[in-house]
Amino acid sequence: xxxxxxxxxxxxxxxxxxxxxxxxxxxxxxxxxxxxxxxxxxxxxxxxxxxxxxxxxxxxxxxxxxxxxxxxxxxxxxxxxxxxxxxxxxxxxxxxxxxxxxxxxxxxxxxxxxxxxxxxxxxxxxxxxxxxxxxxxxxxxxxxxxxxxxxxxxxxxxxxxxxxxxxxxxxxxxxxxxxxxxxxxxxxxxxxxxxxxxxxxxxxxxxxxxxxxxxxxxxxxx
Numbered sequence: 001x002x003x004x005x006x007x008x009x010x011x012x013x014x015x016x017x018x019x020x021x022x023x024x025x026x027x028x029x030x031x032x033x034x035x036x037x038x039x040x041x042x043x044x045x046x047x048x049x050x051x052x053x054x055x056x057x058x059x060x061x062x063x064x065x066x067x068x069x070x071x072x073x074x075x076x077x078x079x080x081x082x083x084x085x086x087x088x089x090x091x092x093x094x095x096x097x098x099x100x101x102x103x104x105x106x107x108x109x110x111x112x113x114x115x116x117x118x119x120x121x122x123x124x125x126x127x128x129x130x131x132x133x134x135x136x137x138x139x140x141x142x143x144x145x146x147x148x149x150x151x152x153x154x155x156x157x158x159x160x161x162x163x164x165x166x167x168x169x170x171x172x173x174x175x176x177x178x179x180x181x182x183x184x185x186x187x188x189x190x191x192x193x194x195x196x197x198x199x200x201x202x203x204x205x206x207x208x209x210x211x212x213x214x215x216x217x218x219x220x221x222x
Contacts, residue, residue: 003107005102036142060158
């Protein structure tokens with residue numbers, strides 16, 4: 001079932017632009033989205049069915065293996081630690097929960113990473129529009145999504161796509177907070193995005209505090 005659900009998620013990722021106004025209104029930005037997502041899908045399917053791609057060994061394989069153990073255990077309590085006392089990370093627990101619900105599959109793990117990358121692409125376009133750089137959003141999206149590190153590390157079971165996605169959300173909500181002067185709503189969403197980002201890597205929590213401070217000090221209309 002894991003591979004079947006992975007293919008369903010593959011289709012969902014492909015049709016995401018239908019639900020985003022900026023993409024519905026521009027065939028060029030939709031094509032750019034499909035291009036960069038296609039690069040990621042190429043790495044995901046190659047790594048799953050042909051050979052291990054660059055960056056897919058080491059941590060990526062460890063996360064998948066440990067998440068598979070969690071998923072197969074059918075016991076969420078095992079998210080705390082394994083039989084030898086190793087503490088599971090938040091990411092392993094999250095990935096293991098998805099495996100528990102939808103089936104363990106390396107392709108599914110990759111599709112979840114690509115889904116997070118796809119979300120970051122959508123948020124990036126919205127950020128570009130907020131900064132009044134709409135004329136360059138196709139080129140910005142192509143550069144962002146085609147970077148070798150983004151393609152290779154954003155297509156396998158690593159934390160980076162999740163970290164990037166919630167970082168982008170934090171920046172987006174921070175910009176909305178300052179441009180619309182609505183701390184009560186957008187400030188809360190910004191802080192929540194930062195908190196979730198920090199769950200994937202402890203060091204990012206400190207960066208999130210710095211990011212919050214920068215937004216509080218920034219005046220978009222001097």
